[in-house]
Amino acid sequence: NSMVSEQEDSKHGIVPFGGSAAHVKTPDKQILGGKGLGLQEMSYVGIDVPPGFTLTTPLCQVFQENGDLPEEMWRQVEAAIQRVEQDMDRKFGDPSYPLLFSCRSGAAISMPGMMDTVLNVGLNKETVEGLAKATGNKRFAYDSFRRLLDMFGDVVLGIPHESFEDKLKGLKAKVGVQDDIDLTAEHLKELCDLYEKVYDEHGKEFPHNPMDQLKACIKAVFGSWNSGRAIKYREVQGITSLLGTACNIQTMVFGNLGPTSGTGVAFSRDPGTGKAVLNGEYLVNAQGEDVVAGIRTPEPISTMEKGFPKAYEQFIRNVHTLEQHFKDMQDVEFTVENERLWMLQCRSGKRTGQAALKIACDLVDEGICTPEEALLKVEPDHVKQVLHPTFSAEALESAVYKENVVAVGLAGGPGAAVGKVVFSTETAEEMTKEGVILVRETTSPEDVGGMWASRGIVTCRGGVTSHAAVVARGWGKPCVVGCDDIDVDMKTKTMTIKETGEEFKEGDVISINGSTGEIVRVAIETTVPALEGEFGKLLGWADEVPDVCRVMANADSGADAQKARDLGAQGIGLCRTEHMFFSPSRLPVVRRWILRDEGLEQVQEFQREDFREIMHVMDGKPVTIRLLDPPLHEFLPHSSEINEKLSKQLGYDDSQALASDIEAMHEENPMLGLRGCRLGIVREGLTAMQTEAIIHAAADLIEKNNDAKPYPRIMVPLIGSVAEFKNQALLIKRTAERVKKERGIDVPYEIGTMIEVPRAALVSDQIAGVTDPEDGKRLCEFFSYGTNDLTQMTLGISRDDAGAFLQVYKDLGIMEEDPFKSIDTEGVGFLLHLSAAKGRMVNPELSLSICGEHGGDAASIKFFDKVGLDYVSCSPFRVPVARLAAGQASV
């Protein structure tokens, strides 16, 4: 397997770490997984990790293909175990003081809660007694054993966790205690027997042989790669590049050996705000899973400083070392076993958008990394999040907000959300369009779909590193966790405020503030923040990467243009002024022109006004104006709207005549009908009118202010042949020159075309080369790829109608990505490459760009950068993401 042989030290598929393990020369995250890599790197920089070994991802592939693992591998596992036994001076399965293992999954991309873990592997009726004796803690030994029985049953054999929980509850009721901690060693021993009965009840058997346990666990980890929830998570996240998961077998160390032990998780910086303060949680006498699963609400990490000062000091040093080594904020797990610190895991920490920006900037300020390296630490989603709604300062100060806070929990994920309360994933998915907030006692991996479908998440239990909070922050969703003020009843679908008894039913609207943990009983207005501070700084770095693909915006009005400029757009790449035709005062005028061919000059006035405003806002930057594109019938009333009044207004004697004129304009396939440049060619006066409006608007600005620098670029849509372009371009040029002469004002302008019909891509050399017969100069100064239409036509798929089959295609794996979201590189991308090559062959100065949805998609921008485009244009709101993606693509 080529993937393995590249990794010199891991070509056998099993890679040791910790203790005496040699460092891997070229550690590869794809092969080792994130967790495995972290363990390698930690031992490399001299940090104590419990020794163990990683079964690499190619073995997961082997398992997926064969449903089993080869004998040869098991012999290597045994050798790896022996190495650990020597380092730890204990033996796996040794009844006197057994070495125990954890068995954890770990893919190259962190998938929280998605993959399964089994702890305490190696315990059985014999070794549990040895552990009890060796640790002098029988209660601990049996607690460990019952945890193994539970997890093994659940994860490996598919026995529902609830079956074990029922026994635990029954026992607690029987002995009359509230908390697990109050159960004695004997109780737990009894519980182990009860758990073994659960196996019997499910017709299963617990393997008492430690090696059998380990083998079963490894297979379960590899098997979990294709569990439904793992597949769902990858689908939601669009993860397609992974080989599989690695499986990490690691010596167990115990945080639950008593008061000198403990366990914790921490972020080296605040994952919510990005502030450079250690942010962690710690539980004394507990095992790590307790923290992550949110079963017990942990204490802040400062607790550890008091109880375990030496371990804490070491921990701080470790965290610092890791940040320097990885040049990034770290998310770590650790255990203190009898006052000795062991690091269990480290990885780049998930963070909110705000935190990502601050951390990136701080790392540069602290000299830890360069601006370009920092750029790569910010994900497009982070930028999206920062643009996500929050409650405005005024809203937060208002009485309506303050007086309606009904509960406060922990701030699990910053931001604001307003939506209808729902209590299950199913309902969340069903009602997603209405905007929902998912309220759960606690979330588990099964809830991933519902969380994705929700605007915000609330849980009653769990801390800021609980599943709910981690996932929510990853997605930039506001989240309130560990909200003890509320009770949730799944059966009656009710959320109750404990103190007042106030009830919220499914569908009731609430607001949540993920930055403060507050829950508000009414809808509070949200706002979107502007570019500022780190945000602007970081995107500035992105803009400055050499040879970066510039970012412009699609804007149809002065307001849009202003937003685009505010968000850093370097011009307008697509202005579709016909969008403004729909305003109530204009629509009747536009309709009269369409139907009766009257009042073109009034339409021109509207356009001139719009263009003036946009060019004023964008002064000094290019404004690319597309000539009228949509089929004219899009502006006409629907048959149900036709009445006598409307008919009179549009200059008809009766509604019958109007209806019949509208009917005559019906098209079978309007997308491929009379639109784009076809309108300009067929409809008398249209192109001249628009050109006049543009040049007049620019001249108006210059007339008013001599320093004004309007720069219109006139773009002809839907060109399919050089003859079409030549016809329109000459008309535009003659008109523009005439207006300039009439006004006596020199307006600089460009003429170009959209390339969005496949044929245009094929004859791009002709289009780029066509000249004005009068002066011999080239007519086309730019191409802008209209990737929406180009995708529709190249794939033969109408976006409006694709809903009926695209989901099936994704489910069947026939299509991996929605081609309207991320560019289809093989088909549409080929045409783009071909057209760009043909165009630049004829005219090396030809400006090439994208307008359309793909212009704001990070993956697509990477491709466009490779093609060598000059700029992308996307909606103003997506400009920051595009700037980041463009910068990253060029680093």
Next chain:
Amino acid sequence: NSMVSEQEDSKHGIVPFGGSAAHVKTPDKQILGGKGLGLQEMSYVGIDVPPGFTLTTPLCQVFQENGDLPEEMWRQVEAAIQRVEQDMDRKFGDPSYPLLFSCRSGAAISMPGMMDTVLNVGLNKETVEGLAKATGNKRFAYDSFRRLLDMFGDVVLGIPHESFEDKLKGLKAKVGVQDDIDLTAEHLKELCDLYEKVYDEHGKEFPHNPMDQLKACIKAVFGSWNSGRAIKYREVQGITSLLGTACNIQTMVFGNLGPTSGTGVAFSRDPGTGKAVLNGEYLVNAQGEDVVAGIRTPEPISTMEKGFPKAYEQFIRNVHTLEQHFKDMQDVEFTVENERLWMLQCRSGKRTGQAALKIACDLVDEGICTPEEALLKVEPDHVKQVLHPTFSAEALESAVYKENVVAVGLAGGPGAAVGKVVFSTETAEEMTKEGVILVRETTSPEDVGGMWASRGIVTCRGGVTSHAAVVARGWGKPCVVGCDDIDVDMKTKTMTIKETGEEFKEGDVISINGSTGEIVRVAIETTVPALEGEFGKLLGWADEVPDVCRVMANADSGADAQKARDLGAQGIGLCRTEHMFFSPSRLPVVRRWILRDEGLEQVQEFQREDFREIMHVMDGKPVTIRLLDPPLHEFLPHSSEINEKLSKQLGYDDSQALASDIEAMHEENPMLGLRGCRLGIVREGLTAMQTEAIIHAAADLIEKNNDAKPYPRIMVPLIGSVAEFKNQALLIKRTAERVKKERGIDVPYEIGTMIEVPRAALVSDQIAGVTDPEDGKRLCEFFSYGTNDLTQMTLGISRDDAGAFLQVYKDLGIMEEDPFKSIDTEGVGFLLHLSAAKGRMVNPELSLSICGEHGGDAASIKFFDKVGLDYVSCSPFRVPVARLAAGQASV
């Protein structure tokens, strides 16, 4: 100019012919025009032609570009005139015995009546007296002069011919004669004065200087190239390749010098039937224009044998020489001047389809040319004509026919037509869809549009070589000419049968028999003839050309398949069995399946039956079956058809529910929606059902007859990606193999795909290369290019909606050809080339073909042959044309 310099002898742009003229080394029709070439070739083979010279087509281009001709050229014209003067021993403009010239246009493609001619150039008040003295025929001299005045005024100066006619009529009335011939020399001299007054009335002047006359005529000829009617003719005929017209200046010889002179036109074989008998007309004491214009009805050529035996004998020799030289049937014009024969023009004669086939076969039989040469003498239109309607033998024998013949004229163009009588070009064009027959006193070039719009043509005057007949035969339109039995009144729009007074008004239906000249007062049934005799022989030669692109047919039923087989199709290239879903007994079943998912097995039964029938008819030949392609809503009732009964029939409780289900299936752009393979992928069971039906049908035939050789090819439509094809191909293969196993019958079959989505063309290598993971074998055995959809998507033009702009595009010259008629070679053709190369690179054995309208278009077939396709498929009726075109393309 490169066009000229290639033509060594004509690089100065003026080429002499006749008399002492040297022969051009490489005569080029594009440069000399058809008429100029004929004159060159005739003098080359030793035939007497009046000497003269040709102004070549590049000079026409010079004229079009500059609106004038260079001085240098006029000096060359003078030199050319001197050469002729020496040969004829007379001088141009010599008052004692002037040399006169004709000035005629002549492009590379004959455009009858389209270009203008002026005769007797060189006459004026002085020279006319000289001519009178020299010929001793004053009447002739003034007749010639008044003709010059008329033609020059009309053609060069735009004075309406009618203005001169009015003077002629007035004079005849004044002197009390009926016919022109009865006017004396003095009358004609007076007429010349009257004609000069017409010039005055129109503010024009007749140039008495002969050289001025000639210059003006030459400019008029070149100018007429872009006259409205010439442009119209080229548009109708799709002529785009010409450089312009040449202009031929030729010594005038006179057929109207008296009883020892005459003029005639002849075809070396019968242009209507193709029989090898000289077919001509002759007029004593007349000038050629009289014959062509149909002003006087001429006598058969046998008249000439009696009156001019020596000239006739020479004429017969000339005709024979020309046929041998040009290897084709000749259309000649000649004049006898005082018993001396002069050939004025020769060209390949226009002929009916039937004649074209017979002549081609006869020329081979007579050893004049080879079968492959003969093939090139038949045009696609000829084949279409032979397939055009005629009256069946039974209809011709019937009483209803015989008793309703109301008039008989000359057989101007064979075939039968039934339609509504119209009397003007405008009305013919307006009513063309209703089917019209144009009835005119005589036709002129202005009527070309109306003739094109009509099913048949009737004229009262003119012979079988009159304008009407020549144009009609060229287009294969039935035509009755010189029908003296009827009167036409344009004002009252009435055709009256002279003998009975029976009147036919605009809109009355008549039938005409262009093979007999009969006009019938009622509609007579028409039939289409089958392949037989020369037709079969010729197409057989076409099929046998080495490396010819084969021809298959599109057929959706057994009857279609039978027609296809009868017309020589080598298989079915496209079977769209869903066309049969619309039959009344099936539609409800299909609709229930679509809407309620019930009764798929019944639908399968229909399909199985259809497939069995088609494969039975095509036994031994491939039958390519396309899986269901159209959007399912195409089969559903329109909202206006929905009622309670229909709803119940389709299994609905009420029509509201049905309407809402139908509404839910509405698509914005159905062409790019849920159709083609997307149906097969999304709709459970569909592809398996169709595959079962196909394989079962084939197995049924084999079961019934062990010698049966059904050969289905299963074709997946609308593939855009390799994943789509793989999904469907594996489903088809597994299903087919299962059915074969179940039946215990080995059915050979192929799996392939349509390439009709642009993206499929771009990834054709992947599609051609995809394999079955079970046996490693390739899944795709053929590509069939669906050029209809491929054109729609590549050009972004919906054929249904293109009417709104394609005509404007053609008018503006933005599009030369309808891309749905003739393949767009630059765009769609590029994709086709690319896909074919990619496919064959992966699999050199890959079968490549066309299905779609372009498969029957001769121009497109030429392109497909170059691409190297294996076959084209077209509608059965177009198979013969396609076979011819394919054969010609490969010669």
